[in-house]
Amino acid sequence: MKRDYYEVLEVDKGVGEADLKKAYRKMAMKFHPDKNPGDKVAEDKFKEAAEAYSILSDSQKRAQYDQFGHAATDGGAGGFGGGFGGFADFDLSDALRTFMEGFGSSSFDDFFGGGGGHRRRRGGDMKATLQLSLEEVAEGVTKTIKVKRMDGCDSCGGTGGESGAMPSRCTVCNGSGQVRQISRSLFGQFVNVGECSNCGGTGEVISKPCRKCAGDGRAKKTAEIKVKVPAGVAAGNYMTLRGEGNAGPRGTERGDLVVFFDEIEHKFFTRHGEDIITEVEISFSQAALGDKIEVPTLKGMVNLTIPPGIQSGQVLRMRSKGLGELRGGKRGDQLVKIQVSTPTKLNSSMKKLFEQLASVNGAKRKSTVRKVNF
Numbered sequence: 295m296k297r298d299y300y301e302v303l304e305v306d307k308g309v310g311e312a313d314l315k316k317a318y319r320k321m322a323m324k325f326h327p328d329k330n331p332g333d334k335v336a337e338d339k340f341k342e343a344a345e346a347y348s349i350l351s352d353s354q355k356r357a358q359y360d361q362f363g364h365a366a367t368d369g370g371a372g373g374f375g376g377g378f379g380g381f382a383d384f385d386l387s388d389a390l391r392t393f394m395e396g397f398g399s400s401s402f403d404d405f406f407g408g409g410g411g412h413r414r415r416r417g418g419d420m421k422a423t424l425q426l427s428l429e430e431v432a433e434g435v436t437k438t439i440k441v442k443r444m445d446g447c448d449s450c451g452g453t454g455g456e457s458g459a460m461p462s463r464c465t466v467c468n469g470s471g472q473v474r475q476i477s478r479s480l481f482g483q484f485v486n487v488g489e490c491s492n493c494g495g496t497g498e499v500i501s502k503p504c505r506k507c508a509g510d511g512r513a514k515k516t517a518e519i520k521v522k523v524p525a526g527v528a529a530g531n532y533m534t535l536r537g538e539g540n541a542g543p544r545g546t547e548r549g550d551l552v553v554f555f556d557e558i559e560h561k562f563f564t565r566h567g568e569d570i571i572t573e574v575e576i577s578f579s580q581a582a583l584g585d586k587i588e589v590p591t592l593k594g595m596v597n598l599t600i601p602p603g604i605q606s607g608q609v610l611r612m613r614s615k616g617l618g619e620l621r622g623g624k625r626g627d628q629l630v631k632i633q634v635s636t637p638t639k640l641n642s643s644m645k646k647l648f649e650q651l652a653s654v655n656g657a658k659r660k661s662t663v664r665k666v667n668f
């Protein structure tokens with residue numbers, strides 16, 4: 295004997311659309327098969343609620359049900375059975391479809407954001423910082439970094455079971471790794487999804503845990519990881535090495551290792567994008583006469599020609615002596631700012647020479663006045 299639809303959903307005959315949906319949601323959540331695996335009574339109640347909702351949420355069907363009761367849906371009695379054909383056999387797939395139409399998902403897990411039904415945990419992500427010299431940034435480099443991370447336990451081979459015992463499905467959460475609790479408050483109904491304490495969220499339990507790792511399947515180890523750094527990276531850039539983070543419990547997926555780059559301050563060079571800048575101090579005579587000097591580059595000492603008559607503050611550009619561009623484009627330059635130093639201490643012979651120079655330039659001291667533009 296079928297129960298009254300209003301009674302099934304515990305609502306009044308005059309219930310509005312919103313309250314009807316709320317009532318159905320409450321019932322569906324309580325009896326959803328994902329939450330009550332293998333429970334036949336719950337499944338029947340889930341189907342019953344879905345059937346009731348599918349009729350009452352449709353204004354035309356609801357009107358007929360209000361007038362004729364179950365006879366309207368049973369197909370046969372009451373004289374208009376043809377109109378409702380199919381509702382007599384409301385099965386689980388119909389019920390799940392109703393649930394999906396009502397709430398956008400047929401799965402309890404999807405609906406509550408719990409992920410897949412057999413969620414397995416994953417190892418944690420890790421962060422590391424890699425210090426790079428400008429020389430390394432210029433060409434790109436492969437470096438090895440040492441990280442302390444969770445790796446598979448040697449004793450049990452990562453299974454977590456003593457002498458290779460395999461884990462079995464957790465009976466508390468039925469392998470999902472999660473437990474849900476529905477709580478009600480003034481603001482409505484809340485579903486709390488928490489990690490199953492029986493299996494620690496893995497969905498599996500081990501009857502005889504490994505003595506070394508206590509069933510976790512992991513141990514902390516130092517690993518050496520090769521990082522291939524492309525040319526042109528800058529401080530703050532990072533690289534994600536998939537699957538190089540911590541191992542997951544009992545052989546589950548590894549987390550990632552995120553490597554952040556940092557630049558070691560250079561003795562001579564300041565970086566400006568792909569260019570590098572340095573300053574060279576030369577003497578009066580070098581500036582006036584010109585010279586060939588040696589300057590450092592990222593690849594060792596190189597000759598630089600100082601043209602005669604260079605002014606203090608002038609910048610010489612050494613093409614392609616900068617950093618490689620990150621996206622493989624052209625190489626930057628090295629900029630050399632010339633600083634002409636004025637001697638602060640003159641011996642008598644130097645003083646004499648400068649005085650001679652001054653007299654050649656003209657007896658009167660010449661100076662040019664200019665407006666300063668900022």
Ligand SMILES: [Zn+2]
Pocket residue numbers: 447448449450451452454455504505506507508509510511512
């Ligand atoms: Zn172990």
Ligand SMILES: [Zn+2]
Pocket residue numbers: 464465466467468469470471472490491492493494495496497498
């Ligand atoms: Zn569990």
